[in-house]
Amino acid sequence: MRDAAGTGLRLRLAAKIPIPLDLSLSIAPGELLALVGPSGAGKSTTLRCIAGLHRAEQGRIDCAGATWFDPPTGQDLPPHRRPVGLVFQDYALFPHMTAAANVLAAMGHVPRPARADRVRELFAMVHLSGLEDRRPAELSGGQQQRVAVARALARDPAILLLDEPFSAVDRATRRRLQAELAALRRSLAIPILLVTHDLEEALALADRMVVMHRGRGLQTGTPAELLTRPASAEVARLLDLHNLFQGRVERHEPEATFLRWGDRLLEVAPAPEHPPGALVDWLVAGAGVVLHRRGRPSAGERENPVPARVLDLLPMGEEARITLDVGDEARGTLGFSMPLHAALRNGLAAGEGCTVSLLREAIHLMPQVPPDDRVILAGPARA
Structure with missing residues (x-):
């Protein structure tokens, strides 16, 4: 060689x-x-x-x-x-x-x-x-x-x-x-x-x-x-990354940035590169979506709680792929995976209500691209 x-x-x-x-x-x-x-x-x-x-x-x-x-x-x-x-x-x-x-x-x-x-x-x-x-x-x-x-x-x-x-x-x-x-x-x-x-x-x-x-x-x-x-x-869509939404930067504090998402205010890691009032695209990794367990709350569930409704639960071996309706204005959905037995134990099924938290460190903000320049790709969601 x-x-x-x-x-x-x-x-x-x-x-x-x-x-x-x-x-x-x-x-x-x-x-x-x-x-x-x-x-x-x-x-x-x-x-x-x-x-x-x-x-x-x-x-x-x-x-x-x-x-x-x-x-x-x-x-x-x-x-x-x-x-x-x-x-x-x-x-x-x-x-x-x-x-x-x-x-x-x-x-x-x-x-x-x-x-x-x-x-x-x-x-x-x-x-x-x-x-x-x-x-x-x-x-x-x-x-x-x-x-x-x-x-x-x-x-x-x-x-x-x-x-x-x-x-x-x-x-x-x-x-x-x-x-x-x-x-x-x-x-x-x-x-x-x-x-x-x-x-x-x-x-x-x-x-x-x-x-x-x-x-x-x-x-x-x-x-x-x-x-x-x-x-x-654009890059996120090319990589088939979903959990992709739009919002507006509300304000910055020393240890956090606050993001306006419809009628919700999300706390994210400091992102001073996006000025207050800036329109942004944002995504959250599936690993940063935490289900509120019935009767067993955890500390992580206090971060950005979001009420949701189960649209689909797809068993994939020992895992379950969950798709949620989170009331996004652009009709975006939220997807994540978890052990199938845990999903069933928590009563998840199509049509059922639940609450999830979006961990602030898993939320990533991106400059918003004008609509004419966006890449629109169809395909299965990837959390």
């Missing part, structure tokens, strides 16, 4: 046609960065720019201490000169060749006497030892994708690019491949860029995520940062 220590990837891309791009990002050696966003956001185009398969109008790409793309100097390395390991959604294996031959095809830079040992090493790394002589048609989808990963690593790449790598396999196989990638990446000292539509996949694998929309990177951060502190309601 190449020694890319201290170098990683730095990228800046700009274009108006055929696909708009306005993106800057960096990936450290050993880091996995995920690009997430809706179809047409520019995720795969970004990956193709790095691989040299698409040329942006402007920008710069530096990787492993070398400049791959820099229009002002005329630098634009062709794909075969960029040490990239690329894994496609559809495997892209040669059907007439064995699995080992597919991997050997990427080893033109390796001395011939060393190739056989390197193939065995790679097949062991991706848990395919003993299957070297099978052709792609004789392998399952998951096994074919492991061959594709081995072939990508056979190039001794300076960066590993994964374009929706597990979307063509069933859910159980996808989870196994994700676990194997999580283990494999610990032995790789190169940056990894993952393009995915699967938010759960990104959350499970990524050190950081970039939320993209219309070719722009709207926010970069750790999964925890993006899920609890999105930069805007």
Whole structure:
């Protein structure tokens, strides 16, 4: 494997046609960065720019201490000169060749006497030892994708690019491949860029995520940062975060900010960046919604109590997904999860009344975006 220590990837891309791009990002050696966003956001185009398969109008790409793309100097390395390991959604294996031959095809830079040992090493790394002589048609989808990963690593790449790598396999196989990638990446000292539509996949694998929309990177951060502190309601919707409402900042006190939400006044953590009178979007994480238990009140229930009515209780194994009508003027609903036995013990059912508290530290305020600029996405709620 190449020694890319201290170098990683730095990228800046700009274009108006055929696909708009306005993106800057960096990936450290050993880091996995995920690009997430809706179809047409520019995720795969970004990956193709790095691989040299698409040329942006402007920008710069530096990787492993070398400049791959820099229009002002005329630098634009062709794909075969960029040490990239690329894994496609559809495997892209040669059907007439064995699995080992597919991997050997990427080893033109390796001395011939060393190739056989390197193939065995790679097949062991991706848990395919003993299957070297099978052709792609004789392998399952998951096994074919492991061959594709081995072939990508056979190039001794300076960066590993994964374009929706597990979307063509069933859910159980996808989870196994994700676990194997999580283990494999610990032995790789190169940056990894993952393009995915699967938010759960990104959350499970990524050190950081970039939320993209219309070719722009709207926010970069750790999964925890993006899920609890999105930069805007637009980002929250792209991440399928619900519990999203609108309000107005009422006032600031030394240890709290007060938020007007309809006829309610909520206490939130100090947010002096939003002046009194400012209209804001706000959300509360599902973990910050506390059910008032019947007959057993707790200290946390004193924070921002909100009367509600159960719209739906969806059992999900040992958990229950609760959706509440909280009388929001824009008809927004509040969702959270809790153990199913606790929900039943507290008498939760469709149509029943209850009270919940919204913990102040879990409430996050965001500048309100004009309606014409909002992203409206349909989909299941995520607390």
